[in-house]
Amino acid sequence: MTKTTTPQNDNNLTSDTVVLPQKKQKLGQRxxxxxxxxxxxxxxxxxxxxxxxxxxxxxxxxxxxxxxxxxxxxxxxxxxxxxxxxxxxxxxxxxxxxxxxxxxxxxxxxxxxxxxxxxxxxxxxxxxxxxxxxxxxxxxxxxxxxxxxxxxxxxxxxxxxxxxxxNSQMVFYKDPKGRRIAASEEVAKTVGGDTLRQYQNGLYDSDIRVDGNPISDADKTLFRLFHTKEMIYDGRLQGACWMSMQSSLRDTITINGSPTCEVDIRSTQSTIFYGLVGADLPEDIYSCEILPKGRGDNSYINEINRSLCKRIMLLLLSIEAPIYGGAVDVDALISKIKQSFLDKDRIKEEEMVSLKEWRRHLEKDYKITLDEIILSMMESHKVISKYFGRGSWKNANLHESNILLRVIEYFSSKSEPVLTVHDSFIIGEQYKQELIEVATQAINDELGSSFTSDQVLKVQ
The missing domain is CATH 1.10.10.10 (Winged helix-like DNA-binding domain superfamily/Winged helix DNA-binding domain)
Incomplete structure (x- = not known):
């Protein structure tokens, strides 16, 4: 049974606790x-x-x-x-x-x-x-x-x-009410509409299977969706069934009879912003100097620390905090990160449980608070601090989708199908090395950077 509590002291709240509103409400209101x-x-x-x-x-x-x-x-x-x-x-x-x-x-x-x-x-x-x-x-x-x-x-x-x-419409944007509106043909061309059309036709002509079962044309159909009518934010590719498929099923995908491999962009959002400012990538973006290091039987500590830092970095780049005099209110940003840290809509259940326990362990045994970890992360990555607390995920998604379009355009011109899953690519094993070279070049062309493939790509 769900228990209730008054909002005066929330130190002992559990996952099944519902906080009652402080203000009295009319009957039927929530x-x-x-x-x-x-x-x-x-x-x-x-x-x-x-x-x-x-x-x-x-x-x-x-x-x-x-x-x-x-x-x-x-x-x-x-x-x-x-x-x-x-x-x-x-x-x-x-x-x-x-x-x-x-x-x-x-x-x-x-x-x-x-x-x-x-x-x-x-x-x-x-x-x-x-x-x-x-x-x-x-x-x-x-x-x-x-x-x-x-x-x-x-x-x-x-x-x-x-x-x-x-599939006559390939590009959409969200109106103020959140509805998807099709862009005109002329506007669609300016954001890769023709490339998507050629790519889409290539997918229809290809024999793509999951666990031996053929994928229908409806399951192959995709579109590009922008956050606003101005089409300067987001623009991710969506729709095709493999984009929302469990990773275990994606491993069984074959393209024209060939087994496939998956290549990911490493730490996508952080990599994009490091590239845009022209800075060198750190050896491990998801690390923090003040956290304890694990050795031997305790090496699992490093994995959970990395998961913790990754969560914080994603929130730093996705949350919008108040801005005063052109600067982000750091206290408000930290407060929002702590509120969203264990949001079930943004994190897997098993990861949420382990992070919750590890956070308590850090505070109790190491006297390290989440506030201190966040500030340490901000200091370590101050070179991209102008993107913190400004909802920069929309900008990152735009550059990410532009990178994917560059790769799609290359392989479509050679009639070689490549599947995209947000920040990763699935392609026939025989084209793995070619994909790595093309994707690395696409990243550097989009960001004006000079990263190596080992820095920015990971082969699954």
Whole structure:
């Protein structure tokens, strides 16, 4: 049972503690912080588990409407219903029950014809029929849905050959309401639209398999998504099924019959900012001088220290803190890092538990606080300090996706498929060395740096 506590003393809060708001609220009201805290404890609200709507259409002969169970009213209703069913089927077929579908009911969806009332009606009918599970969204979180096992079986007649995808749009941006809006063809060309089109066609022509099973064209389709209409932030590639696939499954990918290897960009965000300022990369970005060193049987300490430092560095570059007189408020930044340090939406469960225990151990036995570790990290990396506390992840993602596009353009011109997973590449084993050389050059061209492949790339 969840226990409650007053907010005066939060030193003994546990993971199952819910903090009651200090201000009295009217009956039926809940504070945003209260909602968000509950949401962050729920698997459904972890962004890593959510898949976005794709523009899928049905071209099979069988009706997707279940007589006597699902009742439709109009052509717009039917198109929205079919799109939802196909997306639910796509997510369950590729990921089983390990992923869910994210939909915006209140604001409407880019790829759903119907508006709020139609979407709500369809979701309600599917839930009442036992075909789907639903987790309603709260402020800051979209609604999540997924097929039940019986729901998936009800549509087992859907084959990948009956599902078509509208790939006419390759570049999107988010409007102020968070909806995906397609960029015009002219604008898309300025941010790699033509390169993506050539790349996409090459993927369609390739035989890509996971664990021996062929991947459909719908599963290969991707797009570039920017954070704002100005297209100066983010721009990551999204959509293709391998981008949200578990690493154990990615290891089984074959391209045109050849086994593959995966090459990652090391410490991507930090590497990007070190390159942009023209500084040499430290031997290990995720290290801290004041932390204890492990030797022999205690060597595991070095691994957990690295995990701790990596978490802090990512937060330094992702969090937005108040700025006064052009300078970031360091106290506010540290406070925000401590608040987000164990956010379940940003960190894996097993890593969260180990970091939580190690932090307590450091404070109790070594008298080293998290504040001191953060300040030490900031001092060690002061050469890129202008990026701390300014939400710089959006800038990093833009450079990262530009690097990927450079690599994609090279291999597309040679008709050699390469798959991307945010900051890594998957390619046939025979092209591994060529990929390493091309990716290193792409990084240096994008950042104006002169890093070596050993400094910036890691072969899985």
């Amino acid at each position: 504070s945003f912080k209260h909602e968000k805290r509950l949401a962050c404890q729920d698997w459904w609200y972890n962004n890593n588990n959510a898949i976005s709507i794709l523009p899928l259409t049905y071209k099979g002969n069988d009706s997707l409407v279940i007589p006597g169970v699902i009742k439709g009213r109009s052509k717009k209703w039917l198109e929205t219903y079919e799109s939802l069913i196909l997306n639910l089927h796509h997510v369950y077929r590729v990921h089983s029950d390990s992923r869910c579908l994210s939909i915006l009911i209140q604001k409407g969806e880019q790829f759903l014809v119907g508006g709020r009332k139609i979407i709500e009606n369809i979701v309600f009918q599917l839930e009442m029929s036992g075909l789907i599970e639903v987790k309603k969204g709260c402020k800051g979180y979209s609604t999540k849905i997924r097929f039940t096992s019986s729901g998936y079986k009800s549509f087992s007649f859907i084959s990948v050959d009956c599902v078509d995808i509208d």
